[in-house]
Amino acid sequence: MIIVLVLLLAASANTLRLDKRERRMDRQLEIALPAAEAATLVSIRRAAKTSRWNMIYRFANYRPDIVYFLRPVYVLLAGVMSAAAVLYVNQLLRFPGHYAAIAAAVVAVLVVRGLFGWQRRLFANQLFQQLPDAVQLVTSTVRSGLPVNEAFRTIAREMPQPTSGQFAIVCSELNLGRSPEEVVEEIYQRTGVAEYAMFAVTLAVQLKTGGSLAETLQTLGETVGQRVALAARAKALAGEVIFSSRALTLAPLIVGGLLYWINPQSIDLLLFDPEGNMLLAYAACSVVMGHFVIRWMIRRETAL
Structure with a gap:
């Protein structure tokens, strides 16, 4: 040891x-x-x-x-x-x-x-919540007549972290000659935020086939904003279940501490007897596994 x-x-x-x-x-x-x-x-x-x-x-x-x-x-x-x-x-x-x-x-x-x-x-999650503001900033920049590359530079300068950091990498890759849709798709590959894949597909379609990029980006911004609001509502509705899982996890510790404070001899069996040690280890593993299973179920049911 x-x-x-x-x-x-x-x-x-x-x-x-x-x-x-x-x-x-x-x-x-x-x-x-x-x-x-x-x-x-x-x-x-x-x-x-x-x-x-x-x-x-x-x-x-x-x-x-x-x-x-x-x-x-x-x-x-x-x-x-x-x-x-x-x-x-x-x-x-x-x-x-x-x-x-x-x-x-x-x-x-x-x-x-x-x-x-x-x-x-x-x-x-921070990238996902900041994406509607980033899309709105790109839309406003395109409406004013500036190119998409300048909109990305504006995001890298004015948006908070972590969006500004990701678009700083985007600007560096744009300076090397890569296309805007490719660098935005790489944000999706790095972070796993599916809405950036939607953003990349929108840019690819509009830049190659033509059309009103500002109108399409505005529609995309509204869609992403609705998804952000829906995710926040799902998390709020799951708040009671999250609190219940935490209460169930902490309840054995609180009850065990109170029992030890009132009557220490009632806990001695779990601490000093080999069979009690096995029961204590089994109970601790069961509580921890149950807590993570509940968290996994909540995350799966609230995912968009």
Whole structure:
């Protein structure tokens, strides 16, 4: 157990060292590029290694082409700390060492995948909510007689994050000679927001066949706005179920704490008896699995 804890501490120190090195490279990038653009661009070094580390990224649920507000090194540290917490709890429950090691590894992987997935969903949700304003800005720019490329530059300058960051990448690719519909479609491929695919198809059809691009974009903006409002209403209607799932998850902890405070001997069986330890582990796993199953069902039923 001491060897495992030492290895975890060594891994934490190594991740902090790598984070310090990455911060130094980011500072050098900020010197070379304007501050507004450097914060929104994806690391070129990570993008170049995507194919090499593709399996590891998929295992960790990590997308190198998305800017995470919680740095990946901190996510890895959270996984290491969760594994250490499992090993520490095992000192009280006294399960066999190999069982504790397997449980610590599983918990660490689930924590890392969960944090990356949660950030990616939050990133996509922010893009989805800001898309109607972005489409409206493109429509107003096109109506004034300016090209679509200038509308994208305006979005990169005036829209909040993360939309401005994605369109900063779009402007960089437009400067290399790519077409507007291709770069907008790549936003969909990077983020998974289906409305950007609709945006790309609209641009492709109108720019190649002709017609009133402003009218089509206005219709698209109204459609996307209705989808955003519908998603917000579905989330509001599911609020009662979300609160119930959280209450059901926290109820065993609250009831167990109250019982231990009133009569500690009633909980001793779960903490100091081998069969009680098995029951406690089974109950904890059941509660956690039930919580995530309910969240998955809510997410599936409220998805557009």
